[in-house]
Amino acid sequence: MSSENGSGAGGAEGAPPEQLALIRESVRKAKEPRAKPRTWRGAALAPRLPVARVLVDKGVLHLDRTFDYAVPAELDADAQPGVRVRVRFGAGRHRVREGRREGGGLIDGFLVERRAESDYSGPLAALAQVVSPEPVLGEELLALVRAVADRYAGSVADVLQLAVPPRSARAERRPSPEPLPPPPAPDAGSWTRYEHGAAFIESLAAGGTPRAVWNALPGPRWSEETARAVAATLASGRGALVVVPDGRIAARLDTALTGLLGEGRHALLTADAGPEKRYRQWLAVRRGSVRAVVGTRAAMFAPVRDLGLVALWDDGDDSHSELHAPQPHAREVLLLRAAQDRCAFLLGGWSCTVEAAQLVETGWARPLVAAREQVRRAAPLVRTVGDGDLARDEAARAARLPSLAWQTAREGLRHGPVLVQVPRRGYAPRMACAQCRAPARCRHCAGPLQGQDAGVLRCDWCGQGESAWHCPECGSPRLRAQVIGARRTAEELGRAFPAVPVRTSGREHVLDTVPGTPALVVSTPGAEPVAEDGYAAALLLDGWAMLGRPDLRAGEDALRRWIGAAALVRPQEAGGTVVVVAEPTLRPVQALVRWDPAGHALRELSERAELGFPPVSRMAAVTGPPEAVADFLGGVALPPAAEILGPVPVPATPAGRPRRPGAPPPGEHWDRALVRVPPGSGSALAAALKSAQAARTARGSDAAVWVRIDPPDIG
Incomplete structure (x- = not known):
């Protein structure tokens, strides 16, 4: 008997108590029979790897793990890692009584692994159905989903809802086209306008992994430059992914890529395509038929093969922040992908966020900027005027414009369209005292009063009406709109310039482009249409309203919105002029005048580091x-x-x-x-x-x- 135990009990006699306990525990576990998966009603199991590990579609954190199921023999061929399945889940999932289940309902899930044995000690429930034999969840995508869930304290199931689009059976039945060979490497083109721009393109074409924060010069050429970065990556035999804020911008980049590479080289993933077409494009990417993707927020999870470049345009746009749990930001997801896939990274925009400045400041990314002489040649002339500098003549007062803004609009209309940016949409939102500018607040709950189209004041919090308001600060009964909306501004400008057509672009109706003929284009931030040959001038109204928001990002966001509009104006040498109505001494206003968004972001980053604010903390x-x-x-x-x-x-x-x-x-x-x-x-x-x-x-x-x-x- 002692010889049989040999190095087991005999060899452990002189061991410390902790080691002896570990040896006994390992011996006990070795003698325990492994769980053999069984299915209900004696169904035969798959001959090899009869255990399936499944991620169930339950977005609750205490169930954020895989569950083991038995694989019936009839599902063996289709039940492969990555496919969608249906399983029974709930009370009694692992219990068998008289050959029948107790409790539990059918829910969706993803099969992530096949195994020979299960760690669960009891009998296993069987896979109920393989929804589709199409593997949609690969190892790389699953690793990314888990990383995003961990970073945002969310569940893997919730992130999978964002990462894998809903299934379309008709799209799965359609074969994807054969992949095209890599295109030739493009030349640097207009990237030569930037210091190290040509070297960035050459590195991508050679299979390198450069990481850059790109401050794009004003004008429409950014889409062509992004397309060249994608083409250079494809030339190296790798894939590329570009995420943009909205469908209009995606369409411009789609046009630039098609013009540079031709049809069939990239996929466009936007909600405008509809669920079936979008899923068909997504499948073409997953199957490797297409190696480049352009899309909006959801495209950040696109399963691009051999990913060589991830790029994001205008990371400060609110559209990049997901609304559904766990609410990841596209910038952070692409940073995770750049680290996971060891690929190149490009963060571009006309402006610069504090997060982008931090990437440069820490040395993780290099700046891609143009020399100051080049910036001055490409940017319009920016002039400032305080909100209190009201117009002297009747037309200017009717248009609610300071004299300089009114004169700039009149001069610009001689040469082309003029853009007018207003902070908010609507008719006449928040109200203030016309004499002392104190905000008009509700007597019942102190909420802000809102001016309705019929002239009735109503509280924006409790909904109570107000018919006899008086300012509690100065006693004046007169009100003015704190921010005049796009429709009201269009009406006032129409009266001031009766012979000029007025177009509006906002949430209800967003214009993509406008002709190069004289017209007033009134737009809310982010909805500015592109003018043929650029705008002759731009007026940025009510700047104090954007700067006065009680938000850490108020200055950064105001500068981003101003630069986004000013970048659509012709260069100064072509007569392009921008007038911003805001206090000239404020830092964001001065950054716009100098066209120095990167410098503004670095100063903001320094202040936040001193105060312990994000993104430093x-x-x-x-x-x-x-x-x-x-x-x-x-x-x-x-x-x-x-x-x-x-x-x-x-x-x-x-x-x-x-x-x-x-x-x-x-x-x-x-x-x-x-x-x-x-x-x-x-x-x-x-x-x-x-x-x-x-x-x-x-x-x-x-x-x-x-x-x-x-x-x-x-x-």
């Missing part, structure tokens, strides 16, 4: 009913250096407007607390919040608590 928002928020924060194991700010009340969603994620339902009071950690602790913060949320969900807590990493509004 990492931050999370915890929102919900006051008792639930307090309970959550009391139970989470935060990193040692974490700091809790608040909680503070969350403003209610105004009546008649859709409820935002994390906003309280009508009639409820919610709080929000911010959790801040220093650099290097972001992953620990996300892990702690995810663990606490999972524990809370497993306990069945009734009150909802929203957790968002990197909240955009922390004013």
Whole structure:
């Protein structure tokens, strides 16, 4: 007997107690029989790898893991890693009684692995159905999904909802075209306008992985330059992915790529294509038929083969921030992809965000900028005027324009269209005292009063009407619109320039292009159409309204919106002029005058580093009913250096407007607390919040608590 145990019991007699316990535990586990998967009603199992690991479509954190199922023999051929399946899930999933299941319903999932044995000790339920034999979830995409879920304290199932589009059976039945051979490497083209621009294109064509933050020169050539970067990557035998804010910009880049490479080289992934066509394009990318992708936010997960370049245009645009849980930002997802796939990275735009400046400041990316002489040749002339400098003549007063702005518009209309940017859409939103400019507030709840089309004042928070308002500061009964909307501005400009056509572009109706003939084009930020041969002039009205927002990004966002409009104006040497109505001494205004968005972003980054604000620090928002928020924060194991700010009340969603994620339902009071950690602790913060949320969900807590990493509004 002793000889049989040999090095087992005999050899362990002199071992320390801890080691002896480990040896006994390993012996006990070795003698335990492995779980043999069984299916209901004696169904035969797959002869090889009879266990399937499945990610179920349950976006709850305490179930954020894989579950083992048995693979019936009849599903063996189709049940391959990456396919969509349906499984029984719920109470009694692993219990068998008299050959029948107890509880559980059919839900969707993804098969991620086939195994010979299961770690589960009981009998396994069987896969109910293979929805489609098309493998849509590869190993690289699954790794990216898990990385995004970890970074944003979310569930893998929620990220999969964003990463894999809904299935279309008809699209799956259609074969994808054969992949085309790599195109020839393009020349640098207009990239020579930038310092190191030609070297960037040459590196991509040679298979390199350069990382750059690109401050594009004003004008329409950015789309052609982006297309050349994609073409250079394709020439190296690799794939490329470009994410842009909206469908209009995607269409311009689509046209540039088609003109440079021809048809069939890239896929366009936007919501405008419709679900079937978009899924067919997505399948062509996954199958390797197409190696380049241009698309909006959802395209950040596109499964491009042999990814060589990820690029993002205008990362400060709100459209890049996903609205659905866990609300990832396209910039951060592409940064994860650049690290995971070890590929090139390009972050471009006319302006520069603080996050982009941080990539350059830390040395992770190199700047791609033009020399100052080149910037001055490409940019329009920018002039400033204070809001108090009102026009002297009747026409200017009727148009609500300072004299300089009115004269610039009149001169510009002699040579082409003039762009007029107003901060908000609508007729005449928030109101203020006409004498002292104090905001007009509701007597019942102190909410902001809003001017309706019929001239009736109504509270934007509680909805109560106000018929006899007087300013509590100076007693004046007269009101003025704090921000005049696009429609009202168009009417006033039409009266001031009666012989000139007036076009509007906003949320209800966005124009893509306008002719190069004289016209006034009134637009809200982000909806500016492109003018043929550029605008002769641009007026940026009510700049103080954008700068005065109670938000950390107010100055950065105002500068980005101004530069986005001014970049559509002709160069100064061609007579292009921009007038911004804002206090001339403010930093964003001076950055616009000098056309120096990168310098403005670096100064903002320096100030945020001193104050401990993002992106130097990492931050999370915890929102919900006051008792639930307090309970959550009391139970989470935060990193040692974490700091809790608040909680503070969350403003209610105004009546008649859709409820935002994390906003309280009508009639409820919610709080929000911010959790801040220093650099290097972001992953620990996300892990702690995810663990606490999972524990809370497993306990069945009734009150909802929203957790968002990197909240955009922390004013």
